[in-house]
Amino acid sequence: MPVHAEIAAVTDRVIEASKKSRKAYLDLIRRERESGVDRPRLGCANLAHGFAGTDEQRDSMKDGRRMNVGIVTAYNDMLSAHATYYRYPEKMKLWALEAGITAQVAGGVPAMCDGVTQGFPGMELSLFSRDTIAMSTAVALSHGMFEGAALLGICDKIVPGLLIGALRFGHLPMVMIPGGPMRSGLPNKEKAQVRERYAEGKATREELLEAEIAAYHSKGTCTFYGTANSNQMMMEAMGLHMPGAAFANPGTKLRQELTRSAMHRLAEIGWDGNDYRPVGHCVDEKAIINAAIVLLATGGSTNHLIHLPAIARSAGIVLDWEDFDRLSKVVPLLTRVYPNGSADVNMFEDAGGPSFVIRELINGRLIHSDILTVADKGFPAYATKPTIKDDMLVWNAHPKESGDDKIVRTVDRPFSAEGGFRILIGNLGRACIKTSAVEEDRWVIEAPARVFSDQASVQAAFKAGELDRDVVVVVRFQGPKANGMPELHKLTPPLSVLQNRGFRVALVTDGRMSGASGKVPCAIHLSPEALGGGPIAKIRDGDIIRLDAEAGTLDAKVDPAEWAQRELAKAPPPATGTGRELFALMRGAADEAEKGASAILASAEL
Numbered sequence: 047m048p049v050h051a052e053i054a055a056v057t058d059r060v061i062e063a064s065k066k067s068r069k070a071y072l073d074l075i076r077r078e079r080e081s082g083v084d085r086p087r088l089g090c091a092n093l094a095h096g097f098a099g100t101d102e103q104r105d106s107m108k109d110g111r112r113m114n115v116g117i118v119t120a121y122n123d124m125l126s127a128h129a130t131y132y133r134y135p136e137k138m139k140l141w142a143l144e145a146g147i148t149a150q151v152a153g154g155v156p157a158m159c160d161g162v163t164q165g166f167p168g169m170e171l172s173l174f175s176r177d178t179i180a181m182s183t184a185v186a187l188s189h190g191m192f193e194g195a196a197l198l199g200i201c202d203k204i205v206p207g208l209l210i211g212a213l214r215f216g217h218l219p220m221v222m223i224p225g226g227p228m229r230s231g232l233p234n235k236e237k238a239q240v241r242e243r244y245a246e247g248k249a250t251r252e253e254l255l256e257a258e259i260a261a262y263h264s265k266g267t268c269t270f271y272g273t274a275n276s277n278q279m280m281m282e283a284m285g286l287h288m289p290g291a292a293f294a295n296p297g298t299k300l301r302q303e304l305t306r307s308a309m310h311r312l313a314e315i316g317w318d319g320n321d322y323r324p325v326g327h328c329v330d331e332k333a334i335i336n337a338a339i340v341l342l343a344t345g346g347s348t349n350h351l352i353h354l355p356a357i358a359r360s361a362g363i364v365l366d367w368e369d370f371d372r373l374s375k376v377v378p379l380l381t382r383v384y385p386n387g388s389a390d391v392n393m394f395e396d397a398g399g400p401s402f403v404i405r406e407l408i409n410g411r412l413i414h415s416d417i418l419t420v421a422d423k424g425f426p427a428y429a430t431k432p433t434i435k436d437d438m439l440v441w442n443a444h445p446k447e448s449g450d451d452k453i454v455r456t457v458d459r460p461f462s463a464e465g466g467f468r469i470l471i472g473n474l475g476r477a478c479i480k481t482s483a484v485e486e487d488r489w490v491i492e493a494p495a496r497v498f499s500d501q502a503s504v505q506a507a508f509k510a511g512e513l514d515r516d517v518v519v520v521v522r523f524q525g526p527k528a529n530g531m532p533e534l535h536k537l538t539p540p541l542s543v544l545q546n547r548g549f550r551v552a553l554v555t556d557g558r559m560s561g562a563s564g565k566v567p568c569a570i571h572l573s574p575e576a577l578g579g580g581p582i583a584k585i586r587d588g589d590i591i592r593l594d595a596e597a598g599t600l601d602a603k604v605d606p607a608e609w610a611q612r613e614l615a616k617a618p619p620p621a622t623g624t625g626r627e628l629f630a631l632m633r634g635a636a637d638e639a640e641k642g643a644s645a646i647l648a649s650a651e652l
């Protein structure tokens with residue numbers, strides 16, 4: 047059944063825009079397959095070094111008889127989500143042997159927990175940690191010892207970084223292996239309320255710390271629908287997981303069997319059999335559009351308006367905010383998961399989860415169901431839910447109705463006829479806004495500006511009572527080139543307090559917000575950024591700013607003649623410390639947000 051006409055039109059637009067770069071990409075991975083670095087072409091010394099560190103299956107590694115899978119792992123104890131990966135490689139090697147193949151850890155990649163660095167200098171390394179992960183993935187796979195790869199990553203920039211790097215080895219079959227969310231703790235809404243009380247001085251630090259620990263209490267991904275869990279939804283829609291692997295909790299038989307089946311599936315796909323399906327063929331224009339569609343249908347993280355164009359670009363595909371904006375107008379909002387509602391991802395999974403959303407989008411002809419996937423039964427398999435029955439992993443069809451239609455809905459009764467994203471265009475440039483987490487009566491804000499160059503000054507002004515009025519808070523010099531485009535999520539509590547007090551409040555920034563941010567209308571990723579002359583650098587305190595998510599506009603209502611001759615504000619000096627000076631190279635080479643804000647992709651001229 048053909049998809050909705052507008053989805054087909056946007057897909058054609060992306061295919062057309064990608065023609066040259068996608069052909070160059072497919073040529074590259076064909077060359078890599080035919081004449082790239084791989085085990086048969088390694089010299090004896092190279093090969094001996096390649097398995098000297100491995101105890102088991104040295105013979106088959108020597109003669110290359112069996113597929114060898116490179117495990118790229120983002121394990122560390124900083125991310126509760128990635129702490130679950132600690133012993134994955136040793137188990138994956140056993141499950142590989144079960145399936146008649148071998149596996150080695152090709153390499154580790156760094157992973158930053160944005161929750162730990164939020165509001166601190168480390169957050170200025172966050173976005174470029176994605177590029178660092180991409181390069182580290184390339185370092186791991188460059189050994190050429192592998193005929194397939196298994197990628198262990200869950201959180202914000204880690205999945206994008208792994209994919210950006212791995213796609214440059216797109217001749218290899220690959221599977222993404224998630225670890226699942228922690229069990230539900232203190233509900234996210236209650237956590238946010240304690241934060242707001244603390245911001246107003248009505249809760250102590252001890253009370254706040256206890257609330258945070260009750261929310262983030264064990265291994266597993268945080269349970270809000272932020273960038274990490276949006277990653278999982280998108281990997282399902284791209285067919286890069288085993289079907290329905292996104293939200294099975296860590297430490298369960300289901301989680302174990304899903305990981306085990308991923309290793310078995312790689313063996314079935316193989317390297318020179320009839321089922322060979324390299325990741326560079328799976329990640330095509332339709333798979334990228336599918337990822338955008340589920341992001342919009344679930345009110346996913348705004349960070350993917352930056353990451354998905356970067357992932358696409360690494361596969362020779364051109365995706366921009368116009369594509370998102372057009373898709374958002376025809377893709378309905380089917381879920382309400384915090385910050386777009388009060389449920390968390392465990393409740394979302396119990397109510398139906400990603401596979402229910404995919405089933406509904408397939409039925410509504412609102413997603414491409416003919417993409418090449420890891421699963422052998424193709425994309426319809428991603429509309430079924432995995433479970434353990436008689437100790438076996440099986441997949442079942444969903445009942446017609448949702449398990450809880452306050453959390454997930456069928457396509458004929460959506461929460462909103464449109465997705466949760468708008469592009470905003472005006473005399474300040476191009477920005478994004480996630481409307482799904484904002485009450486409709488706050489989609490249009492017009493108020494005087496109060497201008498800042500960092501989020502700490504906003505918090506100080508709030509504490510001093512200087513923002514208790516209708517206000518558009520402008521925070522500039524937060525773009526990729528200025529300071530690495532940090533998330534300004536610490537502004538969510540004070541701005542929410544101002545909004546709760548009845549003021550008309552908005553944020554305008556060339557920086558980012560967290561996928562967990564919501565409630566306050568925010569025009570983010572404003573391009574061009576302040577550093578380098580973006581119009582946001584012209585705004586002065588008191589200018590009337592109009593953010594209109596209905597009309598899709600963002601303007602400074604200043605006399606045009608005056609606006610034209612306005613001086614640009616001077617940038618603060620680049621900060622040092624916490625390693626930020628090591629990322630000057632990336633800031634200098636970074637592309638704008640809409641193209642993925644990537645230094646490595648811009649320099650690679652893909």
Ligand SMILES: O=C(O)[C@H](O)[C@@H](O)[C@H](O)[C@H](O)COP(=O)(O)O
Binds near residue numbers: 533
């Ligand atoms: O984009 C995201 O989803 C965020 O980066 C998220 O990963 C980050 O950890 C937040 O900071 C968590 O939210 P809190 O800071 O509110 O706990």
Ligand code: SF4
Binds near residue numbers: 126128159201
């Ligand atoms: S979701 Fe965010 S806070 Fe939670 S583990 Fe991942 S990066 Fe850290």
